[in-house]
Structures are given as C-alpha cells and as structure tokens.
Amino acid sequence: MGLREFIKEYFLSFWDYETPKVMVVKNRTLGVIYRGVQFLVITYFIWYVFISQKAYQESENRPESSVYTLMKGTAVHGDDILDTVEYAQPSEGGDVISTILRREVTYDQRHGTCAEYFKVANANCTTDSDCIKGEVDFDGHGRRTGKCIQYYNHTFKTCEIQTWCPIEEYAVVREPALVEAINFTVFIRNSIHFPRFKVLRGNIKDASNKRDMHRYLSRCRYDEDKEPYCPNFRLGYIADQARENFSELCRTGGVIGVFINWNCNLDLDPSYCKPTYSFRRLDLRKDQASSGYYYRFAKYYSKDGVETRTLIKAYGIRLDVIVHGHAGKFSPIPTIISTVTAMTSVGICTIICDWIMLTFIDKNEIYSERKFDEIIKEPPVPLPTELSYISSFGSNHSDLSDGVPL
Numbered sequence: 001m002g003l004r005e006f007i008k009e010y011f012l013s014f015w016d017y018e019t020p021k022v023m024v025v026k027n028r029t030l031g032v033i034y035r036g037v038q039f040l041v042i043t044y045f046i047w048y049v050f051i052s053q054k055a056y057q058e059s060e061n062r063p064e065s066s067v068y069t070l071m072k073g074t075a076v077h078g079d080d081i082l083d084t085v086e087y088a089q090p091s092e093g094g095d096v097i098s099t100i101l102r103r104e105v106t107y108d109q110r111h112g113t114c115a116e117y118f119k120v121a122n123a124n125c126t127t128d129s130d131c132i133k134g135e136v137d138f139d140g141h142g143r144r145t146g147k148c149i150q151y152y153n154h155t156f157k158t159c160e161i162q163t164w165c166p167i168e169e170y171a172v173v174r175e176p177a178l179v180e181a182i183n184f185t186v187f188i189r190n191s192i193h194f195p196r197f198k199v200l201r202g203n204i205k206d207a208s209n210k211r212d213m214h215r216y217l218s219r220c221r222y223d224e225d226k227e228p229y230c231p232n233f234r235l236g237y238i239a240d241q242a243r244e245n246f247s248e249l250c251r252t253g254g255v256i257g258v259f260i261n262w263n264c265n266l267d268l269d270p271s272y273c274k275p276t277y278s279f280r281r282l283d284l285r286k287d288q289a290s291s292g293y294y295y296r297f298a299k300y301y302s303k304d305g306v307e308t309r310t311l312i313k314a315y316g317i318r319l320d321v322i323v324h325g326h327a328g329k330f331s332p333i334p335t336i337i338s339t340v341t342a343m344t345s346v347g348i349c350t351i352i353c354d355w356i357m358l359t360f361i362d363k364n365e366i367y368s369e370r371k372f373d374e375i376i377k378e379p380p381v382p383l384p385t386e387l388s389y390i391s392s393f394g395s396n397h398s399d400l401s402d403g404v405p406l
C-alpha cells in the first residue's frame with residue numbers, strides 16, 4: 001500500500017464515529033478468565049487504596065521539627081580529664097553535633113619565619129635564588145621571604161616563609177584516639193508538629209512522675225527492642241547500626257546521619273505515632289581518599305607577652321540529625337477520588353479479556369467479525385480501499401453491514 005493511500009485511509013477512518021456495542025460471548029473459558037481477572041484487579045485495588053497507600057487519607061509530609069542534642073561522657077587522657085566542653089562541638093546542640101575522637105596538636109605556634117614544608121611545590125631549594133620573595137602558594141603555609149634555609153633539624157633545605165611557626169607538619173604531636181568515646185552518649189530530643197492536623201509529638205515518652213522520668217533519662221540507653229523510648233544513643237551503637245568500624249572512625253573521622261522517621265496514622269490514637277531511627281554514614285565511603293571528617297581550631301594565649309597558639313586538628317564523628325515525617329488522616333475527597341479511580345481501572349479487565357478472546361480463542365474469527373462493525377448509511381460505493389481496514393487488534397475485516405442485522 002502506498003503512503004498516500006495509507007494516509008487517505010487513516011484520514012477517512014479518523015472521521016468515523018466509534019461507539020461500543022455490548023456483545024455477550026457465551027464461552028465458559030472466557031467467562032472464567034473474566035471473573036478471575038476482575039477478582040484480582042479489585043483485590044489489588046482494595047489492597048492498594050486501603051492498606052498499602054492509604055489513599056483514602058489526606059496526608060502531610062513536611063512536619064515542623066525541632067532537634068536538640070547534647071553529648072555526654074568523660075574521657076581520661078593521661079592526667080587530663082576531658083569533658084564535653086573539650087570535645088563536643090558546637091556547645092549549643094542543634095541538629096548537627098560532633099565529638100572529637102582523635103587530635104593532632106601543634107603546640108606553641110607564633111608569628112615568625114621558618115622553613116616551608118618540603119612537600120609543597122617548589123619548596124625544595126639549594127640557594128636563595130630558588131626562592132621568590134613575596135610569593136604565596138595557597139597549598140603552602142605562608143609568604144616566602146626569598147631565603148633558602150635548613151629544614152629544621154634535617155639535612156636538606158627549603159624556602160623560608162613568614163607564617164605561624166613551627167609549621168604543623170613538622171611539629172605536630174599525634175595523640176592516641178579517645179577510645180572511651182565508644183561509650184559516650186548523645187541525647188537527642190525531637191519534637192514535631194503537623195500543622196494541618198494540629199498534632200504535636202515528641203520522641204520522649206510523657207511521664208506523670210517527673211522524678212522517675214529524670215532518673216530514667218539519665219540512665220537509659222536506646223535499644224530498638226528493649227528501650228525504644230530512650231533518647232540516649234551510645235556512639236558505639238550508632239556506629240554499629242551504620243555498619244562502621246569504630247576504630248576506623250577514630251582514625252579518619254566520619255559523618256553519620258541519624259534519621260528520625262515519623263509515620264503517623266492519625267485515624268488511630270496519636271500515641272501510636274512514634275519515631276523509628278536509622279543510621280547511615282553520609283560522607284563518602286571510607287575507601288575513598290576524600291572521606292572522613294576533621295576540622296582545625298586554635299587556642300590562643302599570651303606567652304612572654306607574645307601572642308601564641310596551640311593548633312588542633314580534630315578528627316571526629318559528626319552526627320547530622322535528619323527528620324522525616326508523614327501523617328495521614330481519613331478525608332472524604334481522597335476517598336472518593338481513589339474509589340472512582342479504582343472502579344474505572346476495573347475496565348482493564350475488559351481490555352485483557354478482549355485481547356485473550358481475539359488472540360487465543362477466536363480461531364475462526366467469528367467474534368472479531370461481530371466485534372467490529374462498520375455501518376454505512378448510503379448504499380456501499382465500490383471503493384475497495386475504503387471498505388476494508390485493519391483493526392487495532394490486527395484482524396482483517398471487510399464491510400460487515402450486510403451480514404449483521406442492525
């Protein structure tokens with residue numbers, strides 16, 4: 001068939017009016033299939049609307065949420081006692097809180113001139129002419145003075161720079177990890193509000209007796225099965241749940257997400273609306289070079305009237321508390337919409353059965369002959385290309401208007 005004829009035929013059939021006609025097929029197999037499919041589709045929709053998706057409910061996915069965190073624990077470091085002020089940051093606990101697990105300390109740095117770190121590009125030198133005065137390398141530590149000097153007590157030479165001296169790479173003292181931190185706890189208080197439903201919930205169980213509650217909160221440790229209402233999380237527990245090795249975390253530091261999930265069915269009593277917790281590492285995987293978590297800070301003091309500082313590079317575990325919430329409550333409009341959608345979708349049974357009928361059962365093309373009728377009011381004009389067409393089900397039909405009683 002030429003393209004022109006095809007387009008012409010298509011164009012002509014486009015202007016045909018199609019209307020469904022009810023055809024009763026007395027076929028037991030087809031009847032059984034039809035009822036079976038109908039049963040499956042209806043069951044699926046009931047399950048989907050009322051059980052899985054609760055589509056009869058009005059829902060809200062963005063609760064207002066507030067998080068307060070507090071780190072607890074004490075570590076002994078040689079003769080020093082480290083308390084939360086030393087290792088927890090920031091001291092005002094929001095939804096991000098970190099604790100130091102290991103420190104690299106550079107003591108007594110002061111402004112002056114000293115040798116640049118030898119791994120910095122062009123820092124190695126043999127004479128003063130190798131060093132350009134006033135040059136600042138952002139990967140280095142300071143401004144070059146133009147001199148080539150001995151690298152501290154080593155035998156080789158590097159360019160001299162003006163900076164806080166001595167440089168960290170040379171003078172750093174690496175402290176052992178704070179292994180006690182595995183038993184530190186973080187207290188996480190979370191309250192959420194669903195404004196549409198005016199429901200306010202918190203992750204700490206209400207108690208009538210304040211004193212007992214206080215004692216409970218200071219002692220308990222969260223455990224999914226045994227203590228689901230306790231808001232104190234052991235860092236070791238968090239690392240375990242995030243499937244991280246704590247000694248590895250002490251070495252590189254890391255960021256762990258604490259996910260609080262609220263899934264509330266407000267058709268039930270609000271007391272059934274309780275959080276679940278999950279934990280996952282958020283920085284890149286530990287096998288990648290850029291993963292881990294550390295930051296630097298300095299403590300400043302005056303020594304012999306000169307401003308001096310202790311530089312601390314702190315590797316730690318940072319907890320990002322992320323709250324997700326969903327609440328649903330029965331409402332007539334979503335119920336009607338879902339029901340209508342479900343009922344309309346039952347029409348899929350007819351499509352499936354038609355397809356089965358025309359493809360597998362209709363061997364002699366009896367049904368398809370009856371199913372697609374073309375009715376032409378005027379006596380048929382002998383135009384063969386217009387009188388036959390290929391139906392959407394792939395059967396070949398001629399004009400049946402003579403054979404079928406109207």
Ligand SMILES: *[C@@H]1O[C@H](CO)[C@@H](O)[C@H](O)[C@H]1NC(C)=O
Nearest residue numbers: 118119120121122123124156
């Ligand atoms: C500078 O010299 C030191 C000691 O000879 C060497 O270890 C280092 O790799 C050199 N740095 C560069 C950037 O080549």
Ligand SMILES: *[C@@H]1O[C@H](CO)[C@@H](O)[C@H](O)[C@H]1NC(C)=O
Nearest residue numbers: 151152153154155156170171
């Ligand atoms: C440089 O001095 C430090 C202590 O001041 C010492 O530990 C180190 O071994 C010395 N290095 C060399 C190459 O002498």
Ligand SMILES: *[C@@H]1O[C@H](CO)[C@@H](O)[C@H](O)[C@H]1NC(C)=O
Nearest residue numbers: 178179180181182183184236
């Ligand atoms: C952590 O606490 C447990 C039990 O309280 C104790 O057995 C363990 O030794 C502690 N771990 C560290 C590193 O202090």
Ligand SMILES: *[C@@H]1O[C@H](CO)[C@@H](O)[C@H](O)[C@H]1NC(C)=O
Nearest residue numbers: 244245246247248249250251
């Ligand atoms: C944790 O990592 C350390 C070294 O990084 C290793 O010695 C230890 O076996 C690891 N522990 C587990 C439980 O994988």
Ligand SMILES: *[C@@H]1O[C@H](CO)[C@@H](O)[C@H](O)[C@H]1NC(C)=O
Nearest residue numbers: 388389390395396397398399
């Ligand atoms: C369709 O039917 C007509 C006549 O009934 C026949 O000439 C034609 O070859 C058929 N076409 C196909 C594709 O079966």
